[in-house]
Amino acid sequence: MKNIYLVPLILSIFSLAVIAIALQLDTSPEMIVGDSMQARSFPIFLMILKLILIGILTFQFYKNNPKPVVLEKYHTWGSMFLFLLFYLLTVYTDMFIGIFVVIFLMSILWGEKRIWVAFLTATITPGLVFLLFDYVLKIRFPRGILMNLYYG
Amino acid sequence: MFEQAISAMASVVVDPYLLGLIFATTILGVIIGVLPGLGATTGAALLLPFTLTMDPVHAIAVLATIYVSATFAGSITAILINTPGTSAAAATTFDGYPLAQKGEAGRALGIAVISSTVGGIFSVLILCFAAPLLARVAYEFRSPEYFALTVFGLSMLASISAGGAVKNLIGGIFGVWLSTIGAERVTGIERFMFGNYELYEGLHFVPIFIGLFAISELLVQSKTVDKIIKTVSMKAVKLPTLEDYKKIWKTILRSCGIGTFIGVLPAEGATVASMIGYSEARRWSKNKKEFGKGSIEGIAGAEAANNAATGGAMVPTMVLGIPGSGTTAIILVGLMVHGLRPGVYLFTEQVEKVYQIFGSMFVANVMFMLMGLYAAKLFARVSLVPTQILWPIVFALSVIGAYAFQGQLLDVWLALIFGVIGFFARRHGFSVAPIAVGLILGEMVETNLQHSLKMFDGAWWMILTQPLALMFLVFAFLGLCGPVIFSWITKQKD
Known part of the structure; x- marks a missing residue:
């Protein structure tokens, strides 16, 4: 077939x-x-x-008789794998640890050669988003290692 | 009524908070529009969770502003880097980029800005007059008419975006099926929940839309990480000259009409409008040979039409609850989340809010014109943000946005699952917009069919005896089978 x-x-x-x-x-x-x-x-x-x-x-x-779809490169499949990693990290550690790890690894996977840029993006983005949602929009995030420290 | 409408629209201008919000959102919308891949729909899906705590008018104003400004901004990258920021700007590349290559990028952008603004304002004015009139007609609608209308809306999915009619309809039916997940509304019987009681009230639109539009786009963009973007140089945006105006005013007016009309049709959007606007500009032009080589009529035709479609698409969205495009599907969700139930009620009980939203769209059109004229060069630089930085940020916004809607991790998993589903759908030529529209219309179809069956004691064919319902069903049939029948007739004649 x-x-x-x-x-x-x-x-x-x-x-x-x-x-x-x-x-x-x-x-x-x-x-x-x-x-x-x-x-x-x-x-x-x-x-x-x-x-x-x-x-x-x-x-x-x-x-x-359409052309068969060309298989994507590792960037796409790697990104999907990172989603799975995000799930595991969120369930077993903390949502923000998951976001940090995924942003960092995704930047590297997609071709960012400067480690410090990937690290800064992975640190600043969730930090800013957390501040916005926690202080302005008053959203409570799910408990995990970091959130337990924050909420007490 | 008229005075109330005018004062409500004028109140937008004297509300500094709302003005500031529209200004900030216009900047954001233009940035979203110039970033290839991150169009109006993705932008609205990402911003929807941020609007949850806002006042209803402010929230919808934010989403509508993103819609109009991102639709325009797609033309900036279409002209400067030959990559449409949004699919609605695809037709702008045909002549915008060739004109830019000739060293006239500023002139091309000037034409795009003015045409988009005229198109946008024209459609908002039509929206102001047409929506209440349509609402008056819709006041007479009962369940059979609404059922037939939603079937018509679903049939129009056949032509929504790329992908082919059959694939779009399969996507639409999948979306309608998704709406059946949860407890059935009349009997309370649980459907496809598999014991998961968080799904009792059905799938929520927000995480699904974030998945379908934002996360699937992230996976699609992962295929373009090696792409090198080349920009053409631009001095400053030039306003069209008197000579230019003489050449394009007819095209702009024609495209305003085309765009608004296409936008009003359920499930049709700015992309279709800009393609038709462009081809009509070519058909009526005296300089057909210039098309494809940098014709200003081509740019004006496409740009006026795609922005005119934004106001047009808001008509069925707000009056009938039937989204005119992927972005208006998100705006519709925004209306529902904020308790503004689309339909006749909105135009009878909450007229002031409706006209404040229209007024916001009007102001947004003026604001993006000023930004387009004075800051297009700056915004064009944003398009050079590396994908390896931009899309991981989109991931963070997506998962937190999905979580923020109800504070449930299940919504995050749903967003990721639907992101992957959306990616595989797009990989095989299925568009995700029909799934989203089907999901929204699904409940309307089933509920109105149930009510109609009760009305007619189970005799479903009695729906056909209702003149308006019959008319919509005939339109649906023609929309689905018309092209096949006409091509068969033409073949027989040949």
Whole structure:
């Protein structure tokens, strides 16, 4: 199978999965729903519509034979990995530690050769944003190593 | 009513806080507009969390100012570095950059500034008159009409931005499905929550939009880190001469009309408007050969149209709750977050606030004109900020903005997940704007369909007996199938 058909395939599997899950949803008694729809009806209708469109898309791919998508360089995949790292750092240490590490590493990953510039960006940006949200907008940030020190 | 509108609009000028806010936001909007990749939609998505604690009028004024000023500012980089700061300025590169290469960058920017301002102000004036009239018509709408109207809005997704009609519609349907996550409104049955009770009231728009527009753009921009930007030199922005005005005034007026009309159509935006404005300028021009080589009519046609679309796009957004573009989808969310429910109610009960917002847009247009004329050179330098510094900062603003909305970490994870989804969608030619518009319209479609079915005792075909509803559904059908039918007829004739 050609790579270009992967997208319609994934979309179709997703739509079928949604239909399967929707069919498991509870139904409401007739006196509540009346002449209207059950909660499952609308998502199922949407997915059927989507499957029809996926069929048309596949036919378009078959007729036009579009070029396969070129694989991105390490910058893109590395950035996505940094999102994962941000999740882990936020959950296990502190949100602001996560932001600092991600900004620093992302700057380096994207080609910043001056370490001090990356470090300054990673320090100043979250600092300023924290001050703005904490003092001006009165937002309380999630607790973590740094926030526990700050909030006490 | 008229006096109330005038005094509300005038109150913007005598409110120093609001004026200062518009001034600061215009500067920010122009900076956002000149930074390639960081357009009006991304900018508005990033700024939305900052407006949460503001007064409703101030908050919407900020978002609307970002919209108009960033739409204009995209032309600065389009002319100077051949890279449109926003997609709406793509048509400006066709003639703006060639004119700049001839050593007339200042003149090209001058034409762009004046055309954008005229387009923007024209559309705000139309907005002031058309919106209340449309609201009066919409007063008669009931569930069948609203259902048909939202179907029409969704059908227009077929032509929103690049990507192809089928892909856009798939994106739109995905967005509508996202709106079904959470407890169903009539029966309370939980849908697609997987035991996560933070999703009981459904997905919130703010983190999803930050993900779809800002974080996905970050991943898209990661592909351009090696790109070297070359700027052309510019002395100063020149106001168009009398000779220039004689050459472009008809084009500007035409594009004002085109842009406003395209903007009013649900789900159509500044990008489509500027492309049509440009091609119409070429079609009506006596100097067609100049196009593509630095025609001032080409610049004026594209720029007047894209800024005229901003006011036009606010009409369906504020009157019907149907966003005219990705950015107006965010403005619509801003209205909802601040308790300004779009629709007839807004124009009957909160007229003053509505006209203050219109007044703010008017002032923003004047302010970006002054900045464009006197500081374009300075702003153009901002576009040279290295991507390896800019986008990590955008990441920080995105995650904190997503968190700040409700103070939930789940929103941060949702923003990141939808950023990745948005990136993969764009990677395969799907635009993210239809997902956003679908998400907003989803609840309207389902709720109005349910109400209509109850109204007609389950007989769905009775919706077709309502003249206005039928008209919208016919428009939707023509919008979807018209191009296919017409091309088939043309082939048969040939």
